[in-house]
Amino acid sequence: MRRRRYLNNAGTLVLSVVLVVWSLAPIYNMLLISLEPEGDVFTDHIWPKAPSVESFWGVLTQGHWYLEHFWRQFANSFYIGAMVTFFALLFGSLTSFAIGRMRIRYGWLVSHAALLTYVIPASFLAIPFYRIMQNYGLADNPWSVIAALVAFATPYAIFVFQEYGRSIPIEVDESARIDGASPLQIYLRIYLPLMAPALVAVGTYALLLAWNEYLYQFLLLSSKASMTVPVALAQFISSDQSPWNYMMATAIIYALPPVAIYYAFRRRMAAGLTMGGVKG
């Protein structure tokens, strides 16, 4: 019996070590290269010999030709993320209020359309979407990206809001209605406050979706001033003169906000909710 427990513990330990090495290797590699002094990327050691934060400093002060618009691009990413979050929450909550609380006729058609959007791969629509944005005259405009991402984030919002709304008794709305509240008042004063946990969860999801998205931002944003961080980051991957230490430092700085948000809201995004994080 004791021998068995010993083996069990040893097994747990071995598996834990394997999982830690497996999970952290590419992340360690990012850190390792970002800590190399400039020009020293082509080395053969596996730990930082002379760690230097030069490349991080270079990113923050835009001190390299490749980074000359870094803060602008960071702001672009943030702006797109904030707008996508706002509109996904607004449209999602309005729609689920009308379908789930007001029980509008043919509401099921709308929720089916949303569900269908959720299961269509977004990348499959990229080519016609690009064409359409050209026709609309929205090329190189952040609003084209915002439109695409709102279209793909809102279905998930509708889905979650409807599920969550079922836990709120409909009698709450009815009594307000009898007291003479208009639908808009019920939406603003009763529905939104009661839905706060779901709003936080979906808001986090939409923000992370927009921050991490690459394909649409790459296709639709072409000038250096309108680009977002992932597009700028990916620009030099195929070039032989890639400033790898700066790229990795940028990759780490770009990863910090979503990782922080994820760990901060981990409990609120709760088990089931995390599922939506797949899309995109």
Add this chain to the structure above:
Amino acid sequence: MDGASVVDVGRPAIRRGTLSRSLRGGLKGGEYTWAVAFVVPYIAVFVAFVAYPVVYGLWMGSKMSLYRELFADPIYQSTVVNTVLYLALGVNVKMFLALLLSGFFMRPGWWMKALLLIFVLPWAVPQISTFISIHWMLNGEWGFLNNALYTLFRVEGPSWLNDRWMALGAVIVSHIWKWTPFWTLILLAGRMAIPLEIRDSARVDGATGVRGFVHITFPLLANLYLICTLLSTIFLLGDFNAVTFISGGGPANSTHVLATLGIRDAFEIAHPRLGVAAVMTALPLVIPLVIVLMRRLRTAEVQL
């Protein structure tokens, strides 16, 4: 939003009070206008940015000659093989690992909780950051992997991304690395939602270890596992980033998948219709998947 809702799979949707409500008269005039005003913004977004691109895409890819051109293209032929391999291995290995690891993470103790926090990091870090890092890691001359192999074992590693099968393997392994944590969390939530009494009484009856898994845990998780597998299949089919950043479709365009080939045809060789056609050839797989998923997600009320 509690973990339990994940596993509401299999419970029929009978919570509809719609009928009695509409018998009581439904919405009055002014209220109806409000309700319509509330759904119009989303409907507008759906029509302009989802339905219109879908129809436009179907129209762009509607000429038969495109498909003759496509099928004759050797790059397309290898792309189909890659896509099938990517789907078969990427989805199943990942989901199976997630199933096993979710059982592992059920163990008690602070160590497991700490390990889980590290384990989800690959998923929490943005795709572009990690995939670029992996790309450089696999560099034959200066990459971390070969440096580590040499330092630790004095083995000269190969040039990983210069061979079709190794490059494709690298893409698949990276996909598994990136997404296993996420599906593990989902299946872990599913396991947690199995009532303690069921697990306890199963243990009393002698169903522990493998037998407990085969007779108790897996039957209860099977529906969730199936939905996760189907969703993961469709998401992987649309995955653009892993191939783009790890192998770049190379060497010599031998590791493309349908999603990246479509973008390459449309933007690198400037033949958008051919790109749409390439993506359209995935429809025979996408349509049945979408139909099954829509049914399952609707009736099962799985909390996504």
